[in-house]
Structure formats: structure tokens, C-alpha cells
Amino acid sequence: MVAGQMAEVMASAGWRTTAREDAGFAAIVREHQSMVYSIAWHFFRNRALAEEIAQDVFLALFKNLDGIESPGHLEAWLRRTTSNRCIDAWRKKGHKEEIPMEGLPEPSGGMKMGDPILRETLRKMVASLPEQQRMVMVLKYTEDMDPDEIAGMLGMPVRTVWSHLRRGVGMLREKLGRVMES
């Protein structure tokens, strides 16, 4: 339903005019809020911060509607803006101690694949990676983007993206293995 409204907004000839109206822009927000919010949430593991950044991104979109050319461009713009704002906010906050991570305490063994506790553990482990590597992981596994797209979006060489992915996955695998063994 929401996607239908959004498609209508974007298909209309004067879609920017429609998008500037309450109903039109609300449809855009509802269509993309899950994507924007999830990137920020998996990056920070802090709901308040994720909500704040997601709201800021949509407000920035409202101010920049003139620069949006197509539905595809709109989605890419939201992803790139969210990613950059997350990294900037992280760097501005300095230490991760300032951003409390939410969720269960680290488990101590007895887990198997598909276990909700194991998934929570994985999320926390991702959220503890260095910021650039973390964002690469989020874009790859949350947004299902390929390394080329991620490289273009974050403005880094494709090799670096590959490197972040290999090392990140290797590190998580190793850490999780240790936890499961213990």
C-alpha cells in the first residue's frame, strides 16, 4: 500500500510538487524509513541515536528534493546520506563508550546456528568493528549491496571494500567460534 502510494508519487509528472506536500512526502518516508533506520540501528546499536540520524536524513531529503532525479536516485541518495551521517556522527562522538550499545550481554556458549541469542551476539560484534569496516558489513548484509556499489557509495577502492569484508567476516567467525566453544 505504502509502496503503491510511493510509486504514484514518483510516477506523477509533477512528483516534486507532490513530494513537497504532506501526503506525498509522508509516503516517501514510509517507503524508505525501514532502510534508513536499519542502517543507523545496525551501525550504532542505539535506538535514540538511530532515530535521530534517520529523522535528520529525511529532513535533509526534504530540503534537497530539487536534486533528486528518479526513484532509483532517491534510494541511493538516502543510503549514501545515511551511511555518511552515521560515520560522521560516530567520529564526532569519539569513543564508543559515549554511545551505549543496547541488547543482551555477551553469551557464554551453548549456542547454535539460528539461535536468536547467537544473532544478537553477531549484531553486537558487528557494531564493535571499526566504523568504515562496520558500515561496509551493514551495507553488504543489510542492504545486500555488492562491493562495487559499496565502494562507489562510500568513496573507497573496491579492493578496500573486499578487504573490509574478508577481514570482518573472518574476525566475526573467529570471535563467534571462541564464544561458542566456551
Next chain:
Amino acid sequence: MRTKLLVSLLAVAGVMVAQQVKLPPALDKLASKAKEVTTVNLGPEMMGLATKFMDAKKPDEAEVKKVASKLRGVYVRSYEFEKVGDYTEADFAEIREQMKSPEWTNIISNRSSKELSEIYMHKDGGMLILSAEPRELTVVNIVGNITAEDLGGLSGQFGVPNVVTRERPKAKAPAKQEEEEE
């Protein structure tokens, strides 16, 4: 209060209109025959402007300013002709007709076979001078609350004699008709 003020203003305006003599079109047509023409048309607005630009500190302007500030209009028609017969009494008969109104008093009238001099005073202070000579015709109409003393103030600069002062009317009376011996 406002009604009283309005009635007073209208009454003053009415008095001023009554003092202003209607100069007949025939008089203005004489300008084309005259070799010298003096025409002055100073209504209330122009009188205000004239007094505004008179300097009360200059001796030659102070007295004029004082008198002029009491006036609401000055109208002059003075024609000097090449030859006798360029105008007739009919040209100013309409003016004399207006002077028959009970509001006007003829204080001086001097007539000979060749010349006519008349001075009329309005009961509210206006004045009309009519001077007809074989080759010269002059009509001066002063509108405003001018007194004999005021005219006396102009004696130095403009040589105004005390003829009016001497003949100030007390009530409507038959004009002095003096026939001069030729």
C-alpha cells in the same frame, strides 16, 4: 464639537467666496488688445506659499508678510492700451453689478468724463479697486480680513496712501459721487 468646527470652516469659506469678485471673461479678452498686461491670480494656496517664502527678519518683507498672512487671495487685472476706445464700460459692468450687493460698500467713487475711480470694501474686510482711465483699466480684488491699519503698514514700501483709512465705512451708505470739472 467636530460639527461646530466644520460649520465654522464652511462659514469662513463662504465669506471668502463672497469677497472674491467674479472677474468677467470679457475682462481677460482685453489682454489681446493691451500693450501692457499685469495679471495676478493668487488663491489661498499660492498666498500660503508666498508668505511661507517671505522672511520676517527682512525689513522690506516683514510688513508684507504680516499683511499677506491675513489674506486669502489677491487678484489683479491691469491693462494699458495703445489708443482710447480699446475698452468700454461694458467690459467691467459685470464687476460693478456685483458691487451692488449689500455686502459691499462703495467708499470712494470719483468720476469724470474720462476717468472713473472706485473703491469698495466688503463687510468682512475684502476690498475692490476699480480704476478706468482713457488708456488704462485696472481691477484689484483683495480677499481676506484686511483692515485700514494693515494697509497703512504697506504705505512705506508700496506708497499706499491713507485714503482708505480716512474713508472707512461704518454701514451701507450711498457712494460719494464727485463730478470733477474738466
Next chain:
Amino acid sequence: MDRFEQELKDALKREPAPEWFAGAVMARVNAERQRKQKPVWSGWARMRWVAASMVLVAVVGGVRFEQDRRERVRGEQAKQELMAAFQVMGMKLREVEERVLPVIHRGEE
């Protein structure tokens, strides 16, 4: 993608934003709309207003100066006409006096 990566993908799957999220965004968007409608007194906008005000003051001043000049010219002209009128009046009254005085004197005798 092996089983671990699939597990990672499941762990990091999209999550729905809070129910009130869109409403909160729209509230901020509406606040932004209202803010935009207010006059902006910064940068070029301020410069434009200052420049426009200066031009307006200059135009009004110029018009006022011209009006004053014209009024002065009309006033001087009216003054000259009034002086001329008094000259004519004085002259005519003197002439009347010259004609009337002998008659009056005769009457007094």
C-alpha cells in the same frame, strides 16, 4: 554465501522503524516549512534588503528634494506676484487720493 554469512545476513536484516517515526519526521518537515516562510535576514537576503532600502531612501529623498525645489520656485513666483499686486494697488490708491483729496478739501472749506 556460506551458512555463517547467511546467519550474519539474518542477524543484520532490516528492522521496522518505530510506529511514530513518520509522524515525527513530518512534524520536523512542517516546522522547516514554517521556518522557510519567515523572512531570512542573513547573507545575500540581508544585503538585498539593505540595498533595496537604500535605493528607496534615495528615491524618496530625491522626490522630496524635487518637490521642495518646485515649491520654492512656486513660492518665489507667488511672492513676486504679490509684490507686483501691492505695487499696482499702491499706485492706484495714490491716483485715487490725488483725485479725491482736492474734492475733500473743497468740501471742508
